[in-house]
Amino acid sequence: MEFLAGWIAGQKLWAWFALALVLIGLEIFAPTSFLIFPAISAAAVGVLVLILPDMAWEIQFLAFAVLGLISTWFGRRWLKRFRQETDHPTLNKPIARFVGHRTTLHEPLELGEGQIHMGDTLWQAVTGESVTIPAGTTVEVTAVDGTVLKVRVVESENG
Incomplete structure (x- = not known):
């Protein structure tokens, strides 16, 4: 040893x-x-x-x-000195492209949580409120947290 x-x-x-x-x-x-x-x-x-x-x-x-x-x-x-700024801040964050997009709910968001269709994919979504949003409601993606889309109800444009 x-x-x-x-x-x-x-x-x-x-x-x-x-x-x-x-x-x-x-x-x-x-x-x-x-x-x-x-x-x-x-x-x-x-x-x-x-x-x-x-x-x-x-x-x-x-x-x-x-x-x-x-x-x-x-x-x-x-x-x-070698780090380059990009004019595409969401380039390596493809899910961020959904911010600002609207979609119609195919199924309700129970207590502010559920899934929404964006393109051909189902995504987890939350509203931040503990209310049920019925199917057929139009929502807009306001932010992204990891792989969860934060959405808000879009007010009817007719009043």
Whole structure:
């Protein structure tokens, strides 16, 4: 057992590079542009341990923490320059296209909850009021909350 503990203690250089690779791998599968900066910090600490092999583990962790915070802060600021604003704010939110659309209820909304037809799909809908809205009533989608459409009754245009 002492042999294993000694061997692991002697591998501190490679542990930092392994951590960097694991973080890069996680970044590949969850592209958030967040894990790449701690990965760079882990690799930098690995290089520091390569240059200064007698560096205490406390100093290594401190260096990783400080480098991680600094690189993440600067990296996020740097990445903001490449973020593009879109003239289509609902581009990746296809359900948001229903806001403002009207439909006629095929079935009542019991106590303000039920399903409505939008296009060829049934969607969960809520009114925010605990009243039953009868079938045949025209409703308008006012907002979207996840996959639930928030609707309101459209007043009759005849009076």
